[in-house]
Amino acid sequence: MTAKPPASPDAASLGEHLRNLPQYLLPQGAVTAWVHRLTRIRAPWFKDRLIRWFIGRYGVDMSEAANADPGSYADFNAFFTRALRDGVRPLAAEPATLVCPVDGAVSQAGAIAGDTVFQAKGHGYSLTALLGGAAVDAAPWQDGAYATLYLSPRDYHRIHMPVDGTLRAMLHVPGRLFSVSRLTTRCVPGLFARNERVVTLWDTAVGPMALVLVGAINVASMQTVWAGTITPPRGGRVRRWDYPASGEARVHLARGEELGRFNMGSTVILAFGPGAIAWDAGIHADAPVRMGQPLARPPG
Known part of the structure; x- marks a missing residue:
């Protein structure tokens, strides 16, 4: 018997709307521009700590990366957009898929x-x-x-x-x-x-x-x-x-x-x-x- 996919979540509650409300108030463009600058800082003392914190916080599997050395990335953005090792994401075998x-x-x-x-x-x-x-x-x-x-x-x-x-x-x-x-x-x-x-x-x-x-x-x-x-x-x-x-x-x-x-x-x-x-x-x-x-x- 084929398993049914999970049901869609219920509509958002009042509490969820209140939790989401600050997003309407944030200066979204200014925050994002600040992140853009932050993720391109090349000072080793800063970018190395940020990269290692991020790996630990989110459980990033560096064994899949083409470059597994966190300290070798020029800045955080270079780490974030890292390439994978050859062969770790094989394509589905059937060409029509x-x-x-x-x-x-x-x-x-x-x-x-x-x-x-x-x-x-x-x-x-x-x-x-x-x-x-x-x-x-x-x-x-x-x-x-x-x-x-x-x-x-x-x-x-x-x-x-x-x-x-x-x-x-x-x-x-x-x-x-x-x-x-x-x-x-x-x-x-x-x-x-x-x-x-x-x-x-x-x-x-x-x-x-x-x-x-x-x-x-x-x-x-x-x-x-x-x-x-x-x-x-x-x-x-x-x-x-x-x-x-x-x-x-x-x-x-x-x-x-x-x-x-x-x-x-x-x-x-x-x-x-x-x-x-x-x-x-x-x-x-x-x-x-x-x-x-x-x-x-x-x-x-």
Whole structure:
């Protein structure tokens, strides 16, 4: 008998809303800019202590790192975005299988109801808003499938391609910097469509794919392998880059290839078109995931 996935948590209580209230009052941009500077201090007496404290506090497994010596990193951010040793995240063996792009945990996964994506019990948000506000960009994913993947502080923070793909467009969407913790997802309506994010839109063998990097408090920077650092600067308007399907400016990444990284951690949201994929049995709310494990398969 197949085990049922855990039930969604109850709607947030009054106490949880009160615990979450300070996030509305924090100067989110100023705090995040301060973290950006702090995590790039190179003084050994400071960065070495911070790195060793973080490893102990969050139980980081340095045996998986390509460089296992905490003192050898130039600054905290270099440690936080560390590479892994070859072979510690093997890709799912079947070439047609889509692979998980990150280490972390599944926050939610399922079907998109028209333009509405499920966030937490009592909360949904607009797919169109998530992808930058243009209905034409969101149309391929209406009534499709989505997965929200949360990266905790202890996780590996590089993001990889689930499937071979050619980049069609990238958008930087400015916004708030709420935490993306479970408490906040239960308390802040439309959280993922309100926070700052980098939206990437791809053509793949299973049809169009959207992969969204969602910023959060203390996520001082997001970057991609083809364009470098996207944020900061933060700005006040949506920025868009379109890419050709062929030629020297074409961006094509293979399944499992690095796409980008969070300089401090957050959340990745994936979207696929209607009927394009079937989620692997291991992809359900609260399930831990590792980069390279089976994520989904083409139907049939």
